[in-house]
Amino acid sequence: MSLPLLEGYRVLELTETPGGAFCAKLFADLGADVLKVEPRDGDPARRRGAFPRDIPDGNASGLFLYLNANKRSLTLDLAKPTASEIATRLALAVDVVVEDHTPGYLVARGLGFAELHAANPALVIISLTPFGQTGPRAGWKATPLTVYHAGGHASHLSPATPHRPPVTVGGLAGEYQAGIVAALAGLAALFGREATGGQHVDVSKQEALVNLARSEHGRYPNEGVLVSRTNPDAPFVGGMLPCRDGWVECVVMEEHQWDALRTLLGEPAWTAQPAFSSQPARLEHAGELHERLAAETRTRSADELYERGQALGCPIGKVLSAPEILASGQLRSRGFFTAVDDPAAGRLEYPSVPFAAAGETRLEDRPAPRLGEHTAPVLAELGYGDDDTAALLGTGVV
Amino acid sequence: MSRTTAARCLQGITVLDFTWAAVGPYATFLLRALGADVIRIESPLRSHLRRVTAGFYADLNAPKTSVLLDVTTPRGVDLALRLAEHADVAVDNYRAGVMERLGLGEQALRARNPRLVVVSATAMGATGPEAAFGGYAPVFSALGGLAQLTGYPDAPPTELRHPVDFALGALVAAVTVAALLRRQATGRGTYVDLSCREGATQLVGESLIDFQLTGRAPERAGNDDAIMAPHGVYPARGDDEWVSVAVSSDEEWCALARAIGRPELADDPSLGDAFLRWQRRAELDDLLTAWTRERPAVEAATRLQEAGVAAAPSLSARGLFEDEHLAARRFASTRRRGGAETTTIGVPWRLSGMQAKVAAGPGPAKARQAVFGGLLGLSPAEIRALRKDGVIG
Numbered sequence: 009m010s011l012p013l014l015e016g017y018r019v020l021e022l023t024e025t026p027g028g029a030f031c032a033k034l035f036a037d038l039g040a041d042v043l044k045v046e047p048r049d050g051d052p053a054r055r056r057g058a059f060p061r062d063i064p065d066g067n068a069s070g071l072f073l074y075l076n077a078n079k080r081s082l083t084l085d086l087a088k089p090t091a092s093e094i095a096t097r098l099a100l101a102v103d104v105v106v107e108d109h110t111p112g113y114l115v116a117r118g119l120g121f122a123e124l125h126a127a128n129p130a131l132v133i134i135s136l137t138p139f140g141q142t143g144p145r146a147g148w149k150a151t152p153l154t155v156y157h158a159g160g161h162a163s164h165l166s167p168a169t170p171h172r173p174p175v176t177v178g179g180l181a182g183e184y185q186a187g188i189v190a191a192l193a194g195l196a197a198l199f200g201r202e203a204t205g206g207q208h209v210d211v212s213k214q215e216a217l218v219n220l221a222r223s224e225h226g227r228y229p230n231e232g233v234l235v236s237r238t239n240p241d242a243p244f245v246g247g248m249l250p251c252r253d254g255w256v257e258c259v260v261m262e263e264h265q266w267d268a269l270r271t272l273l274g275e276p277a278w279t280a281q282p283a284f285s286s287q288p289a290r291l292e293h294a295g296e297l298h299e300r301l302a303a304e305t306r307t308r309s310a311d312e313l314y315e316r317g318q319a320l321g322c323p324i325g326k327v328l329s330a331p332e333i334l335a336s337g338q339l340r341s342r343g344f345f346t347a348v349d350d351p352a353a354g355r356l357e358y359p360s361v362p363f364a365a366a367g368e369t370r371l372e373d374r375p376a377p378r379l380g381e382h383t384a385p386v387l388a389e390l391g392y393g394d395d396d397t398a399a400l401l402g403t404g405v406v
Numbered sequence: 407m408s409r410t411t412a413a414r415c416l417q418g419i420t421v422l423d424f425t426w427a428a429v430g431p432y433a434t435f436l437l438r439a440l441g442a443d444v445i446r447i448e449s450p451l452r453s454h455l456r457r458v459t460a461g462f463y464a465d466l467n468a469p470k471t472s473v474l475l476d477v478t479t480p481r482g483v484d485l486a487l488r489l490a491e492h493a494d495v496a497v498d499n500y501r502a503g504v505m506e507r508l509g510l511g512e513q514a515l516r517a518r519n520p521r522l523v524v525v526s527a528t529a530m531g532a533t534g535p536e537a538a539f540g541g542y543a544p545v546f547s548a549l550g551g552l553a554q555l556t557g558y559p560d561a562p563p564t565e566l567r568h569p570v571d572f573a574l575g576a577l578v579a580a581v582t583v584a585a586l587l588r589r590q591a592t593g594r595g596t597y598v599d600l601s602c603r604e605g606a607t608q609l610v611g612e613s614l615i616d617f618q619l620t621g622r623a624p625e626r627a628g629n630d631d632a633i634m635a636p637h638g639v640y641p642a643r644g645d646d647e648w649v650s651v652a653v654s655s656d657e658e659w660c661a662l663a664r665a666i667g668r669p670e671l672a673d674d675p676s677l678g679d680a681f682l683r684w685q686r687r688a689e690l691d692d693l694l695t696a697w698t699r700e701r702p703a704v705e706a707a708t709r710l711q712e713a714g715v716a717a718a719p720s721l722s723a724r725g726l727f728e729d730e731h732l733a734a735r736r737f738a739s740t741r742r743r744g745g746a747e748t749t750t751i752g753v754p755w756r757l758s759g760m761q762a763k764v765a766a767g768p769g770p771a772k773a774r775q776a777v778f779g780g781l782l783g784l785s786p787a788e789i790r791a792l793r794k795d796g797v798i799g
Contacts, residue, residue, distance in 0.1 A: 013584040016591060038584050057632070058616035070619050074612040140756070145731040149716040153629060157639060157650035157720035161569050164722075169561050173639035173648055174720050176629050177566070178555025181609040185573040192580035193755035196440040199583055199590075200415030210756040215737050218726060219754040220572040223428075223462030228723035229740070229749035236646065236722060241567065244544070248553070248565045255563050257548035259541070318539040323529075325545035327553045327563045330617035330624060333607055338536040344604050356618050359611045362604030363581060364531075366512070366597035368588075 010078055010371045011361055012039035017198070018102040021045065021079065022086075022095070022119075024052055026152060026180045027213055028108030028136050029075040030187035031194070035104065036078040037361045039371055043098065043386060044079045047086070048404070050379045051076070060353055066379060067352035071180075073376045077348060077358060081377035082386045083406055090405045092118045097390050099124045104194055105133045111141045121208040131206040134194040136186060140212030150213075156182035159217025163236055164224055168248070170237040185220055186213035243294030245287070246324075249302050254310040255327040258301070258317070263287065268322035272313065273304045343370075350375040380406070413753075413762035416442035419586065422489055422496040423447060423470060424477075424510070427542065428568055429527050429602060430499035431466040432575030437495070437582065438469045439753045439764045445493070445777055446472040447486060448799070462568075465750065469764045471773045474799025481797045483509045485782070490515045490522055492781050495582055499527040501540045512597040522595040523585040527578050531601030543571040543602075550606020551613060558628040574605045633680060635687035636662070639720050640695050642703035648720035649703040651694060651710060658715050659683060665713035666697040736761060774798065 014035060021032040021044040029044075029051070036042040044051070053075055054066040066072075084091045096119065099105055105124065107114060114120055121133050135141060138150035138158070153176055156162060161182070162174035169175065176182065190211040197207045218225060224241050227233040235241045245266065246258035260266050266287070270279045278284070278300055283293045290297055305313060310326045317324035328336070334357060339345065342364070345357040358373070383406050387397045400406045419442040423434040438444040446467060476482040487510070490496060496515055498505050505511050505526065512524040526532060529541040547553050547566035557564035578600060585596050607614070613624040631637040631652070639650045653659050656679065660672035671693075677683050683690060698706045703719035710717035719725060726732060727749075735756075740749045753762050768776060778784045778798060792798045 013581075013588040015588075017587075034580065058620045058622075060619045062620060068619070070615040071612045074615045139731060140735055142756075143731045143734040145711075148711050148718070149714065150718065151634070151637075151652035151654060151716045153631070153637060153639075153652045154650045154716050154718040157648070158718040160721045160723060160726050162639070162720050163725075165566070166557055166561075166564050168564065169558055172558065173629060173641070175557055175564070175639075178552055178557075178564075178626065179610045179613055179624070181552060181556075181573075184609050185569070185576075188573060188576045188580060189754050192436060192576050192583065193440070193757070195580055195583040195587065196413075196415035197757060199587055200417065200441070203417060204414055204757075207758045210759070211754060212735065215732070215735065216754040217569075218732070218737060219751060220569040220576070222572070222751040223465060223568055225723040225726055226462070226465055226749065226751055229727055229738075229747075234723055238646075244565075247544075248562050250562070255548070255553075257544045257553060257563075257565060259544050261542070318536070321540075323541040323545050325541050325548040327548045328551055329554050330551065330613045333549075333551050334614055334617070338530060338534045339604065339607075341534040342531050342601065342604070344601075344607075353619060356615060359604070359607050359614055362577070362602075362608050363598050363600035364533075365585065365588075366599075367594065368596060 010037045010039055010373060011365050011368050012371055013365065013368065014038040014040040017041070017104065019043065019104045019106060020098050020102045022105065022107040022109065022114070025108045025183065026053065026071070026075065027183035027187045027190075028106060029053065030184045031134060031136055031190045032079065032106040033075050034188065034191040035106070040104075042079040043102070043382070044076060044081050044377070045084045045086075045095065045098075046081055046379060048083050054379065065352055068350070073350060073353060073356065074358070076376040078374050079377060080382035080386065081380055082383040083380035085405055086117050088405045090400065090403075094387070094390070094406070095119055096124070096127065098386075099131060100128045101390065103130070103132065104198060105131065106136070106190075106194070107133065108136045111135070111137060111146045125206055125208070129205050130201055132194055132197045132201060132209065133206070134190050134209045134211065136190040136211045136213065138213050140215060141210040152180050152183045155186075155213045156217065158214045160225060161217055161221050164240060165237070167237045167240045174237065182217060183213070186211065186216040189216040189219070243291050245290045245294060245297060246301065247298050249298075249305040251305050251308055251310045251313060256305060256310050256313045256324055257327060258322065258324040260290075260322065261287075265322055266290070268317065268320035271320050272317045272322055276304060346373050348373050348375050351378070413439060413441040413757065415757070416440045416583070419443065419495065420445065420493045422486075422493045424496065424498035424500070424505065427499065428462070428571035429575045429578060430497055432572045433527070433578035433582070434470065434497055435466040436576060436579040439762055442495070444470040445489065446470040447477065448472055448474045449477045468766050471767045471776060472770070473773050473777045476797050477508050477510060479797055481792070481795070485778070485797070486510055487514065487518050488782055489777070490518045493519070493522060494586065495523045495525065497525045497578065497582065502528045502530070502532040502537045516595060516597060520595060521589060521593070523582060523589060523598070524595070525578055525582050525585070525598040525600065527574065527600045527602055529602050531604065532599040543567050546603040547606050549603045551610045552606050555610055555613060555624060555626055557626045559626045563626065570606060573609070574602050577605055630687070633684065635680070635684040636690045636694050637687070638691055640691070640698040642698050642706055642719070643701055644703075646722070647703045649698050649706045649717060650720050651715065651717045653683070653715060656680070661713040662710065662715045665710055665715065666694065668693065770799070
């Protein structure tokens, strides 16, 4: 699943949220050596599951495995002064720190940007926090749910249920989206560090999400249009359509795509009506059109609509579930899945990086680390002798 | 105080922008915001779609250096290939095969400049039996697994739009910078073939692992959580006003009970652990709703935060622009020109405390001179002739 674009770079990960871990995962999947520091009871994702046969096992939690394959793990009790010293030595040995603690947490442990930058002027520190490093809510508690709702997407996400509470995006996708934005800014800071020196990259998950919907949100101050569940951004020709065995999503923007959709549906007579004869007319009657299309698709299979529709040139997709994604011939032919033998969870197929790079050979993937699996080797790399390591283990610092 | 500066991270990097629709223009907008020079190639190809995307067209493209170049003509293609010799990056997001048919495929571009990083984002990826299939964000979010997991269990899967385009755009930009870092090490450019559908799957990747571990395919869950309760979005005072709340420990549950004026619940052993609360989550949702609906969302969230409970208003666009925290971080700026005000959302990062200012790009005449005169060294007479023949605008 990994490509060596960042081979040779080292990353220190001090995270406890899915967004922070995903940001560091992007570095790990691009070949950087990511050292993940965990508290002695482990990263919270180890307790999250899902677990094999539903039996909790901190080394076999699905969320932890997904976010932490290709990383190394060392345990460190950051409340202890010696641990801060070890973390500082680690920060001297890496190019990037990814952290997601409440602002002030690392400063209180002598691991703030000012201290680390003084010791290692080329270091890039990515702080990915719910509300950023500054502002009146910088210290607010948050979970993936509350961050997503603070980011504004939910206000227009679910027009199908306009009178129920606004709904969050599936899984942890809001966290991961913010993680991508933080990785981008951190990579750019890394690229520019010869000119600028190491920088502190402050990314607020809330602002990252706001930015990803900037085109919808910007209409409110500039056009006076409040995009919402009852007033979606723009009608679509098509949309979410029921079929005999699931759902398809179809988006028609151009005339030839409409022709393809008509052909797919066997040219029903109603499609020739003036209300549907041009794209502006179709957009004006988008609601009625959606109902008519649904009546046509309801009797057909999702596979038929997808494969024939796309062959005809209609932008249409099936709504796929996890097992269907795993079975996709397209994804398999691109080598999107890589099998990793995990000592605790067995052989699992992981989704890999969503791209290929010419001239680069994929790296061999490593399973997610057991808790503290790499503590001793990493301490040795830092110059701690065997006796020191034994003492650190004995005193509970590591 | 937030200070502003021009971003310098990608200073000296020149990006050729062949993108359209949403994924690509946002990717190159971000690269511009990080300090790269972005030359946007406007072509008659798909130009009608500019109308469809007019709402964000100016927002995303105003900071770039835009030139009109007809890449459907041999002379236009030749000029584009010459520009590739002077660029570090080329980005496109046409359907697989379109750039090749124009004569601007990755091989043609990289033959001119082996140090060039070419990034192509397509719905399905450039290879595989479905490579020629196309689709916008709602289509690749459906195929990628996001739609299936978003929404209420008793309602249809949810259509996802621009925010997913833009998340993929951010990924395109991130991979571009990673490829530039790789070039620093190897001296070689590369060609990145990015599949938006696979990118959407990466956003729900743990659902594939969970399925393999349990044999159960994860389903839509609304705002519910598999472990936490209360965990949801509750009505606040006003029309379409909401507050999200998530209780993740026994301490937070006790704090919440006291904050909503029901301290006896904190001592109720039948609600004394997470599983007991989760089993009775519908009942707890009603209790919390009775309290939240009496107060504005921001006030409810603030009171719960003061008690130590994670809560936040579920903001609409209006709420974002009235939000005191976002205002304190200057997430947007307003410019007055003539009688008109334009509000622009800034960039989603601060570098060493500085907010990058994304300056507007040059007007058409200056852009034309900078690109064809400055970069390619064409004479005024050559530029006039190309304009007369409709090759450039």
